[in-house]
Amino acid sequence: MTAIPQGRTRRAALVAAICVGAVTGTAVLTGCGAEDPDAGTNGxxxxxxxxxxxxxxxxxxGASAVRLSGTVVTSGRTYQLDMRLKADGGTGSVTSKGATFKLLRVGKQLYLKADADFWNQAGGKNGADGAGEKLNGKYVKVPQGDPAYRKFSGFTDKDVLLxxxxxxxxxxxxxxxxxxxxxxxxxxxxxxxxxxxxxxxxxxxxxxxxxxxxxxxxxxxxxDWGKDFAVAEPAKGETVDYGRQLPTS
Structure with missing residues (x-):
């Protein structure tokens, strides 16, 4: 039987001792047989x-589209978002202070859609009591000069938001x-x-x-990175004009 050199034996024993220490401590040594966390990854x-x-x-x-969901706190107010975004538009829902509304942007045109309660509450602040039934479930065009456009269009703009x-x-x-x-x-x-x-x-x-x-x-x-989706102008029968400045809160 061929004898194993004592120096090699001592080195093997030293490596084994180091590996035992690594396992029982906080270190992770890939040379001791531990799995490399970057193996098979994009690097x-x-x-x-x-x-x-x-x-x-x-x-x-560089991605053509994305879906994002969760919360954003801005200016002391919390918004719950569930949005799908791409270069030429976006769509999804926004919830704030218990009120939920939908946003749709096609090119530069932004629409806001909400139920009667949302519009009735907003109408009380803007002198449009009773507007809820007319606007309930309809897409309301948001003029680009309206403060609501500046506030909400960013939620539908992939590049701006990300x-x-x-x-x-x-x-x-x-x-x-x-x-x-x-x-x-x-x-x-x-x-x-x-x-x-x-x-x-x-x-x-x-x-x-x-x-x-x-x-x-x-x-x-x-x-849903890179997963395309459709955005299209709503039909005329689904669209109405608010007739005054839209609510932003």
Whole structure:
């Protein structure tokens, strides 16, 4: 039988001891047989945080469509969004202060659709009591000069909305590998989380999948990247004019 050199035996024993220490401690050493969290991924998990953010912003900008859902807090008010967006339009629902309305944008034309209660409450503030029945379930054209257009059109604009949301604040850092509904992700943070966190897909295109905004300004999930959907002008019988400034609150 061939004798094993003592030096090789000592080295093997040392590696085994290091691996045992890694398992019982906090370190994870891929050389000790641990699974590489980036194996079989798109590789962005190995990049520094600023490079990951640049790649995921580029991926989001290049996608033809996206669906986003969750909450956005702006100017002290919370909006619950469920929107589908693409370059030439968007559609979905917005809920705020218990009232839900739908938004539809086709090109530059924005429409708002809500039930009678929404319009009756708004009418009380704008001198249009009793407008609810006329406007119930109808698409109301929002003039581009109306304050409501400036406030709500951004919710239907993919580039504007994502451009404002996908920037973390403060010093960027990676915060480990995670999982989002079965998809492996790498998380990046701003100022250790106080400036927000973003989970980026490690599978396929590095799209952003989950955003937690800094300062408690909301949490959003992103899905259906690149999945097209139809936006079309509503029929004339489904459209009415409000006749005055639309409500924004």
């Amino acid at each position: 962005v998990g190995k990049l520094p945080a600023d490079k990951i953010q640049a790649k995921t912003r580029s991926a989001a900008q 451009g404002g949301l996908l920037s973390l604040h403060g010093t960027l850092a990676t915060d480990g590998h995670h999982d989002d509904a079965g998809t492996r992700t790498i998380r990046i943070t701003g100022d250790k989380g106080s400036g927000g966190s973003l989970d980026v897909s490690l599978e396929g295109t590095p799209y952003p999948l989950r955003l937690v905004r800094g300062g408690g300004a909301g949490t959003l999930s992103f899905s």
